[in-house]
Amino acid sequence: MHNPSVPVLSARADLHNSILSYGEAEEASIRDRSAYLVDLVLHRLKGDWAAGDRLTEVCNYALGAPGKYFRPILLLESAAAVGGDLHQVMPAAAGTEGAHLASLMHDDIIDGDELRRGMPAVHAKYSQADAIVGGDALIFYLFAALATCAANGVEAQRIVLAMGKAAKAGAELCQGQMMEEEIRQNYDSRVTSYLRMIENKTAALFRAACSIGGTLGGGSAEEADALARYGTGLGIAFQIQDDLLPYLSTAEETGKPHSSDLANRRLTLPFLLCRAAAGPELAAELDDLINSEGDLEDRHLRLAALLTRHGAVTRAAEEARRYAADAIDALVPLPQSPSRQSLEYFAKAAVSRCR
Amino acid sequence: MHNPSVPVLSARADLHNSILSYGEAEEASIRDRSAYLVDLVLHRLKGDWAAGDRLTEVCNYALGAPGKYFRPILLLESAAAVGGDLHQVMPAAAGTEGAHLASLMHDDIIDGDELRRGMPAVHAKYSQADAIVGGDALIFYLFAALATCAANGVEAQRIVLAMGKAAKAGAELCQGQMMEEEIRQNYDSRVTSYLRMIENKTAALFRAACSIGGTLGGGSAEEADALARYGTGLGIAFQIQDDLLPYLSTAEETGKPHSSDLANRRLTLPFLLCRAAAGPELAAELDDLINSEGDLEDRHLRLAALLTRHGAVTRAAEEARRYAADAIDALVPLPQSPSRQSLEYFAKAAVSRCR
Numbered sequence: 001m002h003n004p005s006v007p008v009l010s011a012r013a014d015l016h017n018s019i020l021s022y023g024e025a026e027e028a029s030i031r032d033r034s035a036y037l038v039d040l041v042l043h044r045l046k047g048d049w050a051a052g053d054r055l056t057e058v059c060n061y062a063l064g065a066p067g068k069y070f071r072p073i074l075l076l077e078s079a080a081a082v083g084g085d086l087h088q089v090m091p092a093a094a095g096t097e098g099a100h101l102a103s104l105m106h107d108d109i110i111d112g113d114e115l116r117r118g119m120p121a122v123h124a125k126y127s128q129a130d131a132i133v134g135g136d137a138l139i140f141y142l143f144a145a146l147a148t149c150a151a152n153g154v155e156a157q158r159i160v161l162a163m164g165k166a167a168k169a170g171a172e173l174c175q176g177q178m179m180e181e182e183i184r185q186n187y188d189s190r191v192t193s194y195l196r197m198i199e200n201k202t203a204a205l206f207r208a209a210c211s212i213g214g215t216l217g218g219g220s221a222e223e224a225d226a227l228a229r230y231g232t233g234l235g236i237a238f239q240i241q242d243d244l245l246p247y248l249s250t251a252e253e254t255g256k257p258h259s260s261d262l263a264n265r266r267l268t269l270p271f272l273l274c275r276a277a278a279g280p281e282l283a284a285e286l287d288d289l290i291n292s293e294g295d296l297e298d299r300h301l302r303l304a305a306l307l308t309r310h311g312a313v314t315r316a317a318e319e320a321r322r323y324a325a326d327a328i329d330a331l332v333p334l335p336q337s338p339s340r341q342s343l344e345y346f347a348k349a350a351v352s353r354c355r
Numbered sequence: 356m357h358n359p360s361v362p363v364l365s366a367r368a369d370l371h372n373s374i375l376s377y378g379e380a381e382e383a384s385i386r387d388r389s390a391y392l393v394d395l396v397l398h399r400l401k402g403d404w405a406a407g408d409r410l411t412e413v414c415n416y417a418l419g420a421p422g423k424y425f426r427p428i429l430l431l432e433s434a435a436a437v438g439g440d441l442h443q444v445m446p447a448a449a450g451t452e453g454a455h456l457a458s459l460m461h462d463d464i465i466d467g468d469e470l471r472r473g474m475p476a477v478h479a480k481y482s483q484a485d486a487i488v489g490g491d492a493l494i495f496y497l498f499a500a501l502a503t504c505a506a507n508g509v510e511a512q513r514i515v516l517a518m519g520k521a522a523k524a525g526a527e528l529c530q531g532q533m534m535e536e537e538i539r540q541n542y543d544s545r546v547t548s549y550l551r552m553i554e555n556k557t558a559a560l561f562r563a564a565c566s567i568g569g570t571l572g573g574g575s576a577e578e579a580d581a582l583a584r585y586g587t588g589l590g591i592a593f594q595i596q597d598d599l600l601p602y603l604s605t606a607e608e609t610g611k612p613h614s615s616d617l618a619n620r621r622l623t624l625p626f627l628l629c630r631a632a633a634g635p636e637l638a639a640e641l642d643d644l645i646n647s648e649g650d651l652e653d654r655h656l657r658l659a660a661l662l663t664r665h666g667a668v669t670r671a672a673e674e675a676r677r678y679a680a681d682a683i684d685a686l687v688p689l690p691q692s693p694s695r696q697s698l699e700y701f702a703k704a705a706v707s708r709c710r
Binding site for chain 1: 384408409410413457458461464465483485487488489490491492494495496498499501502503505510511512514515516518519522523525526528529530532533536537546599
């Protein structure tokens with residue numbers, strides 16, 4: 001399936017080169033810094049979920065799965081990018097990971113996905129009831145964590161602003177999940193519906209993490225807005241890349257079966273781009289692959305070959321890169337700093353990852 | 356089933372007399388005031404959920420079912436009891452109803468209850484996915500609503516305190532739902548486990564509504580604490596009474612089948628009290644009713660007769676009244692006002708209602 005002659009792989013090589021243009025030492029330093037921040041976040045999460053009851057066990061299991069901790073890192077780097085103190089905003093960073101995991105736990109129930117990050121999903125490991133209630137607890141955790149920032153010396157007015165942003169992102173996230181369901185059911189969904197959906201489902205929490213980081217970190221409204229724009233572009237780019245993974249990576253790398261999108265009728269950008277540009281013959285072939293009852297893995301391989309051959313995988317990858325570039329542009333109003341450099345790096349790395 | 360000679364009915368008559376001791380005009384005035392507050396809350400909820408998308412439709416359906424709107428009223432009366440302005444705290448009041456409905460929506464999925472307030476539960480009317488995501492949205496709504504209070508002139512510091520209380524109540528609520536599951540599975544559950552469970556599952560949000568009302572309404576920390584104690588006692592009393600309803604009312608009055616608790620193995624106070632005091636013969640009979648596969652409605656009727664005959668329904672009703680009395684005592688530090696009088700009335704009414 002991974003034919004080295006297909007254009008997308010060259011696109012990936014370009015991006016890889018673009019990241020390498022940082023210089024290996026620079027990239028290593030950004031990676032070290034991120035690893036250090038992840039350790040801090042994990043430490044906070046472990047402390048906050050230390051009790052021995054069942055609710056804690058369920059949430060601990062979800063929080064402990066090897067993740068990217070992307071949202072907390074974004075919040076921390078955004079706070080640092082406006083001169084904020086990492087310790088002060090750490091609870092909020094951990095909280096955003098909680099809200100993110102809540103949406104994954106609930107999503108996995110809805111989609112019937114049994115695997116997450118290569119491990120049994122929470123509802124598969126425990127029960128559906130545990131995954132529903134555990135997810136709810138992790139949503140409340142975000143706001144408990146925001147309240148804790150007051151004890152760390154963050155101004156109450158900034159915390160109230162952050163709460164408003166977090167609550168808005170949560171509503172958008174739910175909106176995005178509903179739209180995903182509608183797209184699944186409405187076969188004529190367009191590329192624009194998909195983009196609006198992922199802006200809600202994924203970019204909203206990225207946007208909120210960055211903007212909350214800027215606000216709690218003491219930034220101006222303009223800085224918080226710039227960070228919000230950065231988070232939006234990054235989130236959309238990240239989600240498009242995520243949806244590209246079944247066509248770019250092995251199932252071992254992504255930690256869940258490639259045919260999961262097909263099994264769930266999740267129509268993503270490569271498919272929608274290909275379908276929108278298809279003549280009657282190709283359209284019929286695509287429709288058949290989505291609607292037939294044949295072997296999932298086989299259908300996935302045929303779909304991947306089709307989307308790759310017709311350039312849809314490449315075009316989707318180009319879209320992702322465009323949003324990543326928008327994200328980097330949005331950072332211009334911020335002063336140069338290692339944190340801003342990390343944020344720029346994340347935007348490039350988001351669209352070149354294969355897991 | 357409702358034999359006028361069983362003691363519980365005399366107990367209900369006593370409470371009814373106790374409420375009537377208010378004087379009919381006084382009681383009517385409290386009811387009018389509550390009806391007026393419910394109108395204000397409904398107006399706010401309708402305005403906040405006015406968009407035409409699917410998420411709004413689902414949440415609107417949940418919010419529109421004929422409810423008691425008890426938590427918003429408690430928040431408003433608590434705010435007024437410390438001299439607060441109803442308009443300023445109205446968003447928070449509406450928000451507590453959202454969080455309450457979220458827990459009902461998620462609970463109904465977990466319990467497989469198809470009816471709620473006499474109407475199809477959200478997951479039955481729409482889908483499980485809609486009920487999960489809609490519930491999540493209503494949790495976020497609580498915090499969006501709290502943030503809105505800033506625009507109404509509530510001090511940021513008070514809002515941050517309120518957010519912490521709301522988030523803590525949410526965590527306790529989830530804890531309570533987990534405990535309920537454990538009690539369901541662990542046959543030897545005791546009365547103390549049950550009381551701890553309902554303190555989390557029900558009283559936590561009552562406590563938070565009262566305490567948040569006191570805080571946002573401008574009350575002192577002592578006043579907010581008194582209101583929190585009131586809410587705790589009221590919540591426990593309310594939940595015990597709720598669990599008594601299948602033994603006191605008709606299914607039409609409660610809006611769901613009486614055998615629902617039995618179908619879900621929900622062991623409530625009358626059962627646990629009876630089982631704890633039972634000799635071997637009665638214990639075996641009770642166990643058989645819970646564990647047998649026989650006709651649900653028939654088992655419920657036999658269980659109700661048994662619990663009534665052995666005085667367990669009466670003893671549970673007495674427990675409820677004890678907590679209601681505690682709630683009223685907790686209000687002593689507050690100045691006399693129509694709002695305090697309403698709160699006192701609610702505590703008495705909570706344990707005399709039959710729906």
